[in-house]
Amino acid sequence: MTISGARVVDAHVRVGECREAALPLHTLLATMDRLGIDAALISPPERCIAYHNAEGNALTTGAAAASGGRLYAYAVANPWRGTDALAELDRARSAGAVALAVDPVLQGFDLHDGLLDPLLRKACDWRWPVYVRTGTPPTALPLPLASLARRHPDVTFIMGRSGATDFWIDAIPALRYAPNLLADTSYAPWDTVLSGFGADPSVGPERVVFSTDAPYTVPEVELERILDWPLPAADRARVLGENLTRLLP
Amino acid sequence: MDIPIIDFHTHTPAWDHASWLAGAAFTPADFTAFLDSAGIRAAVVLSHDGLFHATPEANDRLAEFVAADPDRMVGFGTVNARYPGAAEEMERCFGTLGIRGLKIHPWLQGVSMHEPSLDPIAEVVAAHGGSVLCHDGTPPYATATQIAAFARRHPTVPVVLGHAGLHDTWREAIAAVTETANLYICLCGVPPYAGRHIIDRCPPERVLFGSDAGLSDQVGQAYAVARAHEITRWGVDDTTLRRVLYDNPRDLLGGWPQ
Numbered sequence A: 001m002t003i004s005g006a007r008v009v010d011a012h013v014r015v016g017e018c019r020e021a022a023l024p025l026h027t028l029l030a031t032m033d034r035l036g037i038d039a040a041l042i043s044p045p046e047r048c049i050a051y052h053n054a055e056g057n058a059l060t061t062g063a064a065a066a067s068g069g070r071l072y073a074y075a076v077a078n079p080w081r082g083t084d085a086l087a088e089l090d091r092a093r094s095a096g097a098v099a100l101a102v103d104p105v106l107q108g109f110d111l112h113d114g115l116l117d118p119l120l121r122k123a124c125d126w127r128w129p130v131y132v133r134t135g136t137p138p139t140a141l142p143l144p145l146a147s148l149a150r151r152h153p154d155v156t157f158i159m160g161r162s163g164a165t166d167f168w169i170d171a172i173p174a175l176r177y178a179p180n181l182l183a184d185t186s187y188a189p190w191d192t193v194l195s196g197f198g199a200d201p202s203v204g205p206e207r208v209v210f211s212t213d214a215p216y217t218v219p220e221v222e223l224e225r226i227l228d229w230p231l232p233a234a235d236r237a238r239v240l241g242e243n244l245t246r247l248l249p
Numbered sequence B: 001m002d003i004p005i006i007d008f009h010t011h012t013p014a015w016d017h018a019s020w021l022a023g024a025a026f027t028p029a030d031f032t033a034f035l036d037s038a039g040i041r042a043a044v045v046l047s048h049d050g051l052f053h054a055t056p057e058a059n060d061r062l063a064e065f066v067a068a069d070p071d072r073m074v075g076f077g078t079v080n081a082r083y084p085g086a087a088e089e090m091e092r093c094f095g096t097l098g099i100r101g102l103k104i105h106p107w108l109q110g111v112s113m114h115e116p117s118l119d120p121i122a123e124v125v126a127a128h129g130g131s132v133l134c135h136d137g138t139p140p141y142a143t144a145t146q147i148a149a150f151a152r153r154h155p156t157v158p159v160v161l162g163h164a165g166l167h168d169t170w171r172e173a174i175a176a177v178t179e180t181a182n183l184y185i186c187l188c189g190v191p192p193y194a195g196r197h198i199i200d201r202c203p204p205e206r207v208l209f210g211s212d213a214g215l216s217d218q219v220g221q222a223y224a225v226a227r228a229h230e231i232t233r234w235g236v237d238d239t240t241l242r243r244v245l246y247d248n249p250r251d252l253l254g255g256w257p258q
């Protein structure tokens, strides 16, 4: 498959062994080659997001360093660890991490309990985008994330999974409320959810980023959906990579 | 291997109610053209307007829609358990309209699965050998374990979790299905990794597939076509896939389609 003219960047995958799915690095790179994905932001597996943060950051930063520029590392630090979490982010940044990945369900905190705020101040100082996994759990809903994003207006947040599935209904209200929040394409049909993002005057393709969310998905299906979405080529290029590239070093 | 598909979760258009989805209008002929384009042999077509306002007219229109091709579509109507005459309307659905089951959407309809007003309705479903398909995956009213409690009150009625727990409650859905003998699970809206895990863990004769077709802003139901294609790329072996896509739903529908 070739994707004429567009640099394709996958905004979120998890490498390593998750509970019910796994993505070995060599599989990720082979899939990227096969599908024409130029670069990917990689997060560590679930247990490293929840608990084994240092191991996770070593995995992602090590893989990024060895990738010849194809992989970018998310850093993770469970905000319950307080100052240790901040020190962990410092280490990850020295090792080359370029973004922060947050999962309030795996990490067991509330977006509004204040635990995450010191980490977000670091992200702001370093100009890191912040990916937050959203969905149905009360601590992962799109609108509380929008309120958090408004309190950190200089940080760009990615609404991971855009509330899939029943809170897709909250995604556009969240995007309208927080201009520093971006939508994520994973799981979202182009002919219902993405067409809604594209058509909304305060959202539009400039606020949508492509991700495969591997290994939870069939990555080619995630990409095919963006290619099937009837969009002007310039807008498709924005969604596939330009919007995200602007946030990377 | 080309496996025929029975799609256990589709909808008519919403003719009378606007929702947050644009939702293209389509005819029965458009719908069977979509079934052809997706390789779907037959479909369970669920009420749509009735989820917003459960009237007898909504069931009439659903019955009329599926009557356009009874070899390829069966209808599951709906009633709101809070409305007077709901059990009588359920009786009319089976006896007069040829409807084969009840669709419940607890959070849209605002009815908890624990409400006793559902019981006389379920008894009508039982008397006619029908099934119940219930939206699930969404608190506060539509969790798998809540629906399982309803299923245990009506052990002769097959009850289908319409969404297999969606993204965040599918592990709960597996637990509910494995401990409730008349609970079925429809792979509709679950992420692929969860779908694979459900197929591995649930009783193999109680797993079904659904696309949720009918909500697209395109007449051709692009996402549902993609979904029917996607499940063949989940890495499930053909024997198992055939059970999920065809044998199980056909058994549950009493050998339909012929």
Ligand SMILES: [Zn+2]
Residues within 6 Å of the ligand: B009, B011, B212
């Ligand atoms: Zn549905």
